[in-house]
Every structure is written in C-alpha cells, then in structure tokens.
Amino acid sequence: MSAMNEQDFGADPTKVRDTDHYTEEYVDGFVDKWDDLIDWDSRAQSEGDFFIQELKKRGAKRVLDVATGTGFHSVRLREAGFEVVSADGSAEMLAKAFENGRKRGHILRTVQVDWRWLNQDIHGHYDAIICLGNSFTHLFNERDRRKALAEFYSALRHDGVLILDQRNYDGILDVGYGSSHTYYYCGDSVSVYPEHVDDGLARFRYDFQDDGSTYYLNMFPLRKEYTRRLMHEVGFQQIETYGDFEETYRDEDPDFFIHVAEKAYREEE
Incomplete structure (x- = not known):
C-alpha cells in the first residue's frame, strides 16, 4: 500500500x-472501495424513493447534501429534478x-x-439539507454536534427540513451487533462489523474480499433520543424518526434511524 x-x-x-x-480515515484506497460497499444499484432498489418523496411532499427544490460521500444521493x-449542492469534509x-x-x-x-x-x-x-450515511457520528463531542446542527438550521429557509440518519447504536450498545446491511451497505463482497464498542466509541472494521484489504472508521455511538433532543434544542420544531424507512418499528430492529x-414553527392543534 502507498502512504x-x-x-x-x-x-x-x-x-x-x-x-x-x-479526514485522515478516508484515504484514497478506502474511498476507491466505498462504492463496493454501497453498491449503488442495490442501494437504490432497497431504499426506493423515500428521500425523494420526503423532499417532494414538503415542496423542496434546492437541496444541500452535506455528507456527499461518493455522490450516491446527490x-x-x-x-x-432537484437542484443540489454537494458538500463534504473529505476532499x-x-x-x-x-x-x-x-x-x-x-x-x-x-x-x-x-x-x-x-x-x-x-x-x-x-429548502432541505440531507446528512446521510451515518456521517453525523464523525463528531465526537457535544459542542461540535450542537454547532453543526445550528449551522444546518441557519442554512435552511424558514420552512426547511433536515434529514439526518444514524446507525442504530442503541441496539449495538444494548443488544449487540446483528446488522444484515439490507438497506444501506448492499455490497456482497464486503463484511462490516464493530471491532470495538463502548459508550464513547464505535470502531467499525471493513473487510473487502476481492483484494483482502481492511479499513476502519472510528465513530461516536449516538443514541436515538439524544440526537432527537439535540435537534429540538437547536430549534427544530417537529421531528419524525423512521427505522429503516418505516414509521413503526421495534427500537432494537432497524439497522439505521x-x-x-x-x-417551521407549528402551533399545537
């Protein structure tokens, strides 16, 4: 491997x-393998048009993708038909x-x-900001999380929407890891699992069978209700949380929330 x-x-x-x-974890070799992990065609089929419909039913036209990754959602x-600006912290x-x-x-x-x-x-x-692919869990302290959410809030129009996803760390911490990667990581030549988990770190290992390469990501294990509370506290009014694109679910079941x-401010009915 090169440096x-x-x-x-x-x-x-x-x-x-x-x-x-x-930024140091997404080295060229890992980035080059990322699409093997996602498998664009399989992922498009598994998630359907969930994000497209959520944005359309709110009349969104101008979308900021703040965790573009390799560009799948952009x-x-x-x-x-959306106007999209694609942003990421990784060059x-x-x-x-x-x-x-x-x-x-x-x-x-x-x-x-x-x-x-x-x-x-x-x-x-x-009109909308999307922060997908478990990317928000790269933020390791609460001050950074609050600052990022406040920046997202500020960049939205008055009636804008933020769509943010995360792994089901509640399930990983409380029950154990049992993901089938049905929806998000659809590549069939990659194995993904947490090599270490505690309340402050989820260290995931990515093994690629085609060439035997291995990479890691260190992420913060966000709990669902904690994330929702931060969103409320920075000003978001109404928050709906789906489990693997479904409205109803048992908390331990979904791979992702x-x-x-x-x-937008809504008066209580």
Whole structure:
C-alpha cells in the first residue's frame, strides 16, 4: 500500500476520539472501495424513493447534501429534478463524487466544508439539507454536534427540513451487533462489523474480499433520543424518526434511524 492508502490510528486505535480525524480515515484506497460497499444499484432498489418523496411532499427544490460521500444521493436527487449542492469534509470523497457524477452525465457542484463553520462556505438558504450515511457520528463531542446542527438550521429557509440518519447504536450498545446491511451497505463482497464498542466509541472494521484489504472508521455511538433532543434544542420544531424507512418499528430492529426534522414553527392543534 502507498502512504495515501494507509490509515494511521496510532499505537492504540481505541483512543482516537477526535472529530477531525475522519479526514485522515478516508484515504484514497478506502474511498476507491466505498462504492463496493454501497453498491449503488442495490442501494437504490432497497431504499426506493423515500428521500425523494420526503423532499417532494414538503415542496423542496434546492437541496444541500452535506455528507456527499461518493455522490450516491446527490446524483439520485439531481436525476429526480432537484437542484443540489454537494458538500463534504473529505476532499478525496468529493473528487470521487465528481467523477461518479460525470460518469452518469452530471456535473456536481461540489464544495469542501467543515459543518461547524458551514455558512462560511455555503451561501444562500436551502429548502432541505440531507446528512446521510451515518456521517453525523464523525463528531465526537457535544459542542461540535450542537454547532453543526445550528449551522444546518441557519442554512435552511424558514420552512426547511433536515434529514439526518444514524446507525442504530442503541441496539449495538444494548443488544449487540446483528446488522444484515439490507438497506444501506448492499455490497456482497464486503463484511462490516464493530471491532470495538463502548459508550464513547464505535470502531467499525471493513473487510473487502476481492483484494483482502481492511479499513476502519472510528465513530461516536449516538443514541436515538439524544440526537432527537439535540435537534429540538437547536430549534427544530417537529421531528419524525423512521427505522429503516418505516414509521413503526421495534427500537432494537432497524439497522439505521432516519430523523426528519422540520424548522417551521407549528402551533399545537
């Protein structure tokens, strides 16, 4: 492996609990393998048009994708007729997203951002912000999480919506890991599992069978109600939480939770 393909977590990887470290985790080799993990066609089939419908029923037209990754949702939303700006903290991810968009006939409008100072780099207001792919769990302290959510809130129009997802860390912490990756990570040549979990860290291991490569991500295990409380406290009025795209679920069952948070003020009926 070249230096650009090597991750560095130091002598004790479970001690790496720093918001800014994720930019070093998405090395070129891992980014190049990311689409093997997702499998765009399978993922599109598994999640259907959930996000498209959630945005359309709120009349959203201008969307900011703050966790673009390799571009899956940015491209899907563009193809569904939305105006999309694609942002990410990883330059490597944005380069791959731009390349993927071009292959599919789209020129993505990309911008590298740090969510904590989002509005320094993103101008104007958006009908919707999407923060998907478990990306919010890269933030390791509450101050960073509150700052990012406040920046999202500020970048939205008065009636805007934030759609943010996260792994079901409640299930992982309380019951154990049993994900089948039915909806999000659809690649069949990749195994994903948490190598270490405690209240302050979920260290996931990604094994790629085709070439035997292994990569890791260190993430903060957000609990569902904690995330919802932070959203309320920064100002979001109405929050609906889905489990793997379904309104009703047992808390331990979903692989992912999806929070749909509305900024608009509604008087209680």
